[in-house]
Amino acid sequence: MIEPHAPAPPGAPPPWGVQGQARLPVRPGVGRFLVLAGVFVCAACGLVYELELVALASYLIGDSVTQASVVLSVMVFAMGVGSLLAKRLRPCAAAGFGAVEAALALAGGCSAMALYAVFAWTGGWGGPWAEGPRSLLVVFSLTIGLLIGAEVPLLMELIQRIRRQDPGGAVADLFAADYVGALFGGLAFPFLLLPLLGQLTGALLTGTVNVIAGGALVLGLFRNDLTRRARWTLLVANVVVLGLLASAALLVDDFERAARHALYGADARVAPHSGVQEAVLTGGSRGRPLRFFLDGRLRFSGRDERRYHEALVHPAMNGPHARVLILGGGDGLAAREVLRHPGVRRVDVVEPDAEVVLLARRDPALSALNRHVYDDPRVHVVTADPFGRVRATRSTYDVVVADLPDPCVTAATKLYSQEFYGLVRRVLAPGGRLVVHAGTPAGRRRTFWTVDATIRAAGLVTRPYAVGGRDSGLTGRTAGHRAGGAGEAPGAGVARPAGGAGAVVTGGSAGGPGAPRDAGSAGGREAPGGAGSARSARPVAGGGSGGRDWGFVLASRTSVPLRLDPSCPRPRTLTQAALTADARAALRTRPHRPPPPSTLVHPRYTG
Numbered sequence: 001m002i003e004p005h006a007p008a009p010p011g012a013p014p015p016w017g018v019q020g021q022a023r024l025p026v027r028p029g030v031g032r033f034l035v036l037a038g039v040f041v042c043a044a045c046g047l048v049y050e051l052e053l054v055a056l057a058s059y060l061i062g063d064s065v066t067q068a069s070v071v072l073s074v075m076v077f078a079m080g081v082g083s084l085l086a087k088r089l090r091p092c093a094a095a096g097f098g099a100v101e102a103a104l105a106l107a108g109g110c111s112a113m114a115l116y117a118v119f120a121w122t123g124g125w126g127g128p129w130a131e132g133p134r135s136l137l138v139v140f141s142l143t144i145g146l147l148i149g150a151e152v153p154l155l156m157e158l159i160q161r162i163r164r165q166d167p168g169g170a171v172a173d174l175f176a177a178d179y180v181g182a183l184f185g186g187l188a189f190p191f192l193l194l195p196l197l198g199q200l201t202g203a204l205l206t207g208t209v210n211v212i213a214g215g216a217l218v219l220g221l222f223r224n225d226l227t228r229r230a231r232w233t234l235l236v237a238n239v240v241v242l243g244l245l246a247s248a249a250l251l252v253d254d255f256e257r258a259a260r261h262a263l264y265g266a267d268a269r270v271a272p273h274s275g276v277q278e279a280v281l282t283g284g285s286r287g288r289p290l291r292f293f294l295d296g297r298l299r300f301s302g303r304d305e306r307r308y309h310e311a312l313v314h315p316a317m318n319g320p321h322a323r324v325l326i327l328g329g330g331d332g333l334a335a336r337e338v339l340r341h342p343g344v345r346r347v348d349v350v351e352p353d354a355e356v357v358l359l360a361r362r363d364p365a366l367s368a369l370n371r372h373v374y375d376d377p378r379v380h381v382v383t384a385d386p387f388g389r390v391r392a393t394r395s396t397y398d399v400v401v402a403d404l405p406d407p408c409v410t411a412a413t414k415l416y417s418q419e420f421y422g423l424v425r426r427v428l429a430p431g432g433r434l435v436v437h438a439g440t441p442a443g444r445r446r447t448f449w450t451v452d453a454t455i456r457a458a459g460l461v462t463r464p465y466a467v468g469g470r471d472s473g474l475t476g477r478t479a480g481h482r483a484g485g486a487g488e489a490p491g492a493g494v495a496r497p498a499g500g501a502g503a504v505v506t507g508g509s510a511g512g513p514g515a516p517r518d519a520g521s522a523g524g525r526e527a528p529g530g531a532g533s534a535r536s537a538r539p540v541a542g543g544g545s546g547g548r549d550w551g552f553v554l555a556s557r558t559s560v561p562l563r564l565d566p567s568c569p570r571p572r573t574l575t576q577a578a579l580t581a582d583a584r585a586a587l588r589t590r591p592h593r594p595p596p597p598s599t600l601v602h603p604r605y606t607g
Helices: 028-060 064-122 127-162 167-221 228-250 252-264 305-317 333-338 354-362 364-369 386-392 410-416 418-427 445-457 476-483 576-587
Strands: 268-270 279-282 291-294 297-301 323-328 346-351 379-383 397-403 428-437 461-468 504-506 549-556
Touching: 028 064, 028 127, 028 167, 064 127, 064 167, 064 228, 064 252, 064 410, 127 167, 167 228, 167 252, 228 252, 252 279, 279 354, 297 305, 305 333, 305 397, 305 428, 305 461, 305 549, 323 333, 323 386, 333 346, 333 397, 346 354, 346 386, 354 364, 354 379, 386 410, 386 418, 397 418, 410 418, 418 428, 418 445, 428 445, 445 461, 445 549, 461 576, 549 576
Parallel strands: 279 504, 323 346, 323 397, 346 379, 397 428
Antiparallel strands: 268 504, 279 291, 291 297, 428 549, 461 549
């Protein structure tokens, strides 16, 4: 609790360089309360800026762990520097605090829009421009940290100007208000600002609150400490900042549409809002292949998605397959391949995002591609986290298909852990099989073999294999935007850079779960290693793809043959000879020393 006023001992020198008591328009007790209220508001805004930078950087660049570490470490360092620099402003604490808050509101409020703009318009230029979002992230973290760090010394000076108090009690009161404000800001960001307003509008609103609070505190409470010129200068600065933030808020929807136009093309249409991730469809009309992006990562491309899904599903369906569980795969393409096999009685699809399923049902291009699988009475959809669903289920399945994001995507790492595969092993019926998309053995060998080692550590016998993909058909610009980053998606609750709009569908193209951007990959089920991708590596036998491959791991409690189901209609892109040849080529990439398995508390997937 905030202590009552405790006067300093008689004869004690003025602490913190205070020159004398301020002339206030209110009683000292009220003035002290207003300063602490200002501390509360400024702390809340400062934490929102931090969280906004972490969330947006995770969405745009990827790898939430890395982005959080960069933002927080740089910001905390800058706060220390800002506190030292604020010493020079103590003689004019009121004017200094007002200027700091105006600058902080402008920098923090516009940071999300600036990051998104650099990502959208320069991320595909290549060269040093590819690092533009990362560089700007560090600049904003440093700038915001410096300004936040300058707040506390100046506020300490102001509260002592109201009435002298022993420094220990004053510091305790300030930090109490600061920490409570940080709690409010930390809860308001994920539960109010992000779901109701989105990244862009939420940051702009926070900046608006920040500049109003700072300006009102200085111009209202400490106006007698300012010269006439200083008052007018600060008033004009605050009005300019408010005008810029308000103008940006009015234009945020147009800005977002223009940014998406730069990223995905001109034929965009808005789909229902997704609270989990941003879903974007491009193409699907006028001969353009359908492409599907989730949080900016390519999930599939119509040019070669069939090869990916046939390779994922058909080897696992060789054997009993009456009951099938698909983890992920809300686009319906894995279910499409499952239903080609006679004898399938039930298919359960566990998809964390209901809007992906809604797109798969309603979008004409996507529903045509998946052959309207959700109209089949055998298909049952559950919107849930795959880990929690598998943990809670008491049913058993003949086949489990893990059509999940890349293991190096931080939000998906737990779905490639030894604990998760242990839960999957429990739901496998006798003779049941598990198949997992495991990245690419050619381009990211360690990740692929870590998945294999993790499944084996869960007590399953594995058969790793790979197939080659075709040319992705990505343009250099799109591939550059969607490839140039570092690792992940905010997962459930991942921030969207929107001002509040929902998933986006744009005109039509389709290939595996989105790869992390630090791999430099176009990601997804489009042929790994498309334009601008680091996945371009040595060829996989039989793939005919010029070095682009998808890797999979087939597993069971007992040894399982790598064969196609003879009772199923022949796959269009996959033959037994090519599958066997590709599997042998994948085995040649096995490291001499097997990597350790990945667990929940010690993830091993680093890209």
